[in-house]
Amino acid sequence: MFDDASLDDPQALNTIDDELRRIAGWGAEVRRAHTAAADVLAQVDQMDRPRAIIASGPHGRLFRAVLEPVCPVPFVVWPYGGLPAWAGPLDLVVVVCPEGDREEEVVAAAEARRRGCSLLVAAPEGSQLHTAAAGRETCFLPAGSADTTALAVPVLCALHLLGLGPEVEAEPVAEALDQVAKDCSPSVESDANPAKNVALALADSTPVVWGGSVLAARAARRVAESLRAASGRPAVAGDDAQLVPLLAGAPEADIFADPFEDGASELRPALVILDDGTEPAIAAAARRRLEEAAERASVRVQPVLAVEGSQMARFATLLATGRYAAAYLGLGLGRQD
Structure with a gap:
């Protein structure tokens, strides 16, 4: 009863x-996530338009919901291990992992680097994912929160700055x-x-x-x-x-x-x-x-x-x-x- x-x-x-x-405390989590990534975001500039965006892992559906109506390139959610067979140097792979050590995300990042893909990664500094993703074609956002939704906000900010998504500001969300x-x-x-x-x-x-x-x-x-x-x-x-x-x-x-x-x-x-x-x-x-x-x-x-x-x-x-x-x-x- x-x-x-x-x-x-x-x-x-x-x-x-x-x-x-x-x-x-969710609003505070959004602010912490944005603050941790602020220095990197201040240096992000538009990139050459990728052929497609691949959001790897279980959190990709949120990015698709925000980006798909306005994204100028095809957007693919790939919740499985690794990457689709066609992914290559012309594509951008987005990987978000608050824990930083989930095998699926670490493997996806390593595979993206091996194939020459550009990477946008959000994870704790010094984590396995940080190490696997490190490279010249990687934009790494240090995770200031363990909350996935909070961490998605600076990732969406970065995608906007790259010319691939709508403007997203952290403070109004918080x-x-x-x-x-x-x-x-x-x-x-x-x-x-x-x-x-x-x-x-x-x-x-x-x-x-x-x-x-x-x-x-x-x-x-x-x-x-x-x-x-x-x-x-x-x-x-x-x-x-x-x-x-x-x-x-x-x-x-x-x-x-x-x-x-x-x-x-x-x-x-x-x-x-x-x-x-x-x-x-x-x-x-x-x-x-x-x-x-x-x-x-x-x-x-x-x-x-x-x-x-x-x-x-x-x-x-x-x-x-x-x-x-x-x-x-x-x-x-x-x-x-």
């Missing part, structure tokens, strides 16, 4: 204080995260706290998360991961073709149901819509289909808004709000341990 009162109980909230502090920390603070009561509202909407439900823009869709996948981990329930993110059948097939609501007898399999879905204010027309149509399916099935719809600031600031706002919501959901379900 979900304990609504725990979300505004200082004693209960104290049990998730460490997690809430980590999320609240300020947006600071604002989320204020709005979603444990001291802000449920009726005025967007993250607690999401947790309450999901209290007795299976989360179904959707984002309309490319970045909001990426945020939806990350938020669904956080909700799964916090609740122990399945949480799904996807496009409307995948999610409409889940909403349409929701079990019929039963106001006389006994929650102690009805197991988790009887939980009904709740639709969380991540809205960054940049939905293209095709996404607006998809949203209408989802909302209509939810209405027909009497499924609750919970919007999460981030409609101000840059693309990355909006993405970070959605992601941070989702992380707060997951923490509060876990608390209400008694899973904070």
